[in-house]
Amino acid sequence: MQKFSLETLSFDKTKERMKVLQEFSEEGYRELLLAFKRASYAFCSFDEINQYLVKGQPFIVLRHDIDISLRAALEIGRVEHEQGVRATYFITLHSPFYNALSRSNAEIILQLHHWGHQVALHVDHMVYGGDFTKALLEVNAFAQFYPYINTQLASLHSPTNLERMPIASFEQLQNVYGHVFSKDMTYISDSTGRWRYGHPLDSEAFLARKPIQLLTHPIWWIQEGETAIQKLKCWLYKDYLNSLTTAEAFLPKLFTFSNRRTTK
Numbered sequence: 005m006q007k008f009s010l011e012t013l014s015f016d017k018t019k020e021r022m023k024v025l026q027e028f029s030e031e032g033y034r035e036l037l038l039a040f041k042r043a044s045y046a047f048c049s050f051d052e053i054n055q056y057l058v059k060g061q062p063f064i065v066l067r068h069d070i071d072i073s074l075r076a077a078l079e080i081g082r083v084e085h086e087q088g089v090r091a092t093y094f095i096t097l098h099s100p101f102y103n104a105l106s107r108s109n110a111e112i113i114l115q116l117h118h119w120g121h122q123v124a125l126h127v128d129h130m131v132y133g134g135d136f137t138k139a140l141l142e143v144n145a146f147a148q149f150y151p152y153i154n155t156q157l158a159s160l161h162s163p164t165n166l167e168r169m170p171i172a173s174f175e176q177l178q179n180v181y182g183h184v185f186s187k188d189m190t191y192i193s194d195s196t197g198r199w200r201y202g203h204p205l206d207s208e209a210f211l212a213r214k215p216i217q218l219l220t221h222p223i224w225w226i227q228e229g230e231t232a233i234q235k236l237k238c239w240l241y242k243d244y245l246n247s248l249t250t251a252e253a254f255l256p257k258l259f260t261f262s263n264r265r266t267t268k
């Protein structure tokens with residue numbers, strides 16, 4: 005097994021790099037939310053977009069696609085709760101890294117719901133060979149486990165060329181992507197752990213106080229690291245260390261009986 009190198013935890017503290025680190029951190033996320041508040045942006049949910057468009061008031065929709073960990077989602081959800089804002093968490097049934105139905109994750113999802121955040125499905129249509137109809141059947145399956153989820157929304161995992169996807173034919177997808185396609189909203193994302201098209205506060209949309217859909221992935225903000233790859237490695241290593249504790253909770257008999265030495 006390849007040894008994990010803690011070199012990934014030492015960073016080049018040049019000014020520019022420190023700025024990036026501070027930016028993509030829990031504190032950085034808090035600052036980002038504050039900047040939108042100071043600019044009189046309202047934080048609204050996907051269901052409220054039409055009513056905010058009519059009002060003409062600046063607004064932002066916070067969206068999180070959860071690919072790697074619900075524990076990171078909980079941390080970001082707490083920051084938002086403390087700031088009095090709400091987001092929508094899109095959770096997948098197909099992550100190789102977390103089980104959306106495990107007891108501990110069920111508690112996290114319930115906590116997010118109790119904080120007033122919305123929960124919806126993050127769909128991996130490629131599991132179904134690209135068949136959106138089949139993939140979206142998962143929405144109702146997911147709702148059987150979590151009856152409070154928003155069944156009117158779904159986001160897509162790693163869509164290549166979103167513009168060529170049949171978004172408009174599927175209500176849940178249209179509700180998430182429709183306003184971006186119709187250019188009522190500007191879409192800004194931290195996919196791959198950086199702002200590919202510049203910082204949101206430098207965007208034309210923000211400067212003109214136009215509506216924004218901001219997609220962020222909690223892991224990039226919660227885990228320290230110089231690059232997205234380093235953040236991922238550090239996170240997975242911590243998860244590995246966490247696994248034994250998880251095993252003790254999940255297999256209590258194993259730890260109570262089978263490893264106890266019998267003395268004669």
Ligand SMILES: [Zn+2]
Pocket residue numbers: 069070071126160161162
């Ligand atoms: Zn995804």
